[in-house]
Amino acid sequence: MAQINVAELFKQTRRKLKLSWVAGLNGGSNTLTSETVTKPSLALIGHLNFVHPNRVQVLGCAEMDYLRSLPPDEAITAIENLYSTDLAAVIVANGEKVPKSLTVAANKHAAPLFTSTLRSPELMEILSHFLAQAMADSISLHGVFMEVQGFGVLVKGEAAIGKSELALELITRGHRLIADDIVDFYRISPDRVEGRCPPLLQDFLEVRGLGILNIRALFGDNSVKPTKPLDLIIQLEMADKLAPQNLDRLSIKTLHEEVLGLKVSKVHIPIAAGRNIAVLVEVAIRNHMLLLRGINATKQFTQRQQREMKKNRA
Structure with a gap:
């Protein structure tokens, strides 16, 4: 309590x-x-x-x-x-x-x-x-919490998968860091979970090979932010560890993860050599915006395909 x-x-x-x-x-x-x-x-x-x-x-x-x-x-x-x-x-x-x-x-x-x-x-x-x-209900989660295109995005994944490197790339592209490694989330209203950075970790990002970086000192005050509501979870996974049958090519189902009792949209991104993960994250967020507006590319494609199949049968 x-x-x-x-x-x-x-x-x-x-x-x-x-x-x-x-x-x-x-x-x-x-x-x-x-x-x-x-x-x-x-x-x-x-x-x-x-x-x-x-x-x-x-x-x-x-x-x-x-x-x-x-x-x-x-x-x-x-x-x-x-x-x-x-x-x-x-x-x-x-x-x-x-x-x-x-x-x-x-x-x-x-x-x-x-x-x-x-x-x-x-x-x-x-x-x-x-x-x-x-005094809101709270929980601490492992990951990197960013503001990307105005959305609060929690990047999760196993250790050494590249979360901090991804965060650094996103920061250089104009997005903002909220917390690295540990993020404190608070249920501040029935439909809102807010992420905050523990005071000890504010402004810092740890990148293997570079050590601990002071993001505010490196990129300026606009590169960091103290709090942000959680809008989307990005789960990074190594592509070579995913069985082919587990790869969802069409993303027909919308995934969610519960955080403090609130369902938060979730996107899985496979990690492989040559993939620009920062771009994929930005596009995932843009696609999330479209979904919020009721625009679902997968459904549009499926409907178009079904229409073509009906034409061919006729």
């Missing part, structure tokens, strides 16, 4: 959300989990709600006005009730002044209290998006 603690959440979002940590410094280890995200009854982020408190409470102008409208004793009681729940953190948005009772409660219950100058709806939108990505 994916999770993130409040200290890491603050570290990764403080600039974008313009956060300041004002109280509850001992609560950095409080965690938010993916299980919380998926349960509708346990909303992860929300405005002040004393009936169903959220894991991260966002207090905007209306919420702070409500607290200020309460008599001091009732306001303290309401805040104590809020902090007595399984609360991870509180964010006071809109640059609102933080009452002392909130600070005292945050320190008492070791629940971080942040302030932000952003408007509460904007803050919630950004934070919700961040948490959805940070």
Whole structure:
């Protein structure tokens, strides 16, 4: 089960959300989990709600006005009730002044209290998006992940088959590297799996005989990209290891591979001496584009052949 603690959440979002940590410094280890995200009854982020408190409470102008409208004793009681729940953190948005009772409660219950100058709806939108990505189901796969002609392409194959050399050729042709060797994939929405490069490997490509290459330094910033949705899987296979009966000359069947429960289109490309694999990959992606538009060359050829056969019988 994916999770993130409040200290890491603050570290990764403080600039974008313009956060300041004002109280509850001992609560950095409080965690938010993916299980919380998926349960509708346990909303992860929300405005002040004393009936169903959220894991991260966002207090905007209306919420702070409500607290200020309460008599001091009732306001303290309401805040104590809020902090007595399984609360991870509180964010006071809109640059609102933080009452002392909130600070005292945050320190008492070791629940971080942040302030932000952003408007509460904007803050919630950004934070919700961040948490959805940070705590999505994930898997790490071996291969090279590229952006080729705008599509996210995972190149797979056994060791030493030439994946990195293919990636280098594609980069020289203007395409972009996302990750080499290990790719982290996240199910960020029901119909989308996103690939990311582990921080340790960013910008690097290992090519036998050349060693580790810094692609950004060699080819510029446009040669690399941090993330990309997965659109297509290219499986490289040695042609001499494939039995003739396993070679699909017409590609009548559309192949798929499941990644985090999502079916992703897959193309097998046999590797043999003299074959320009980079060109084959580019054409495979162009053909994938046509298939998405409903243009299937194999079906067109088959239909044309059947028409000719009918003419010959007549």
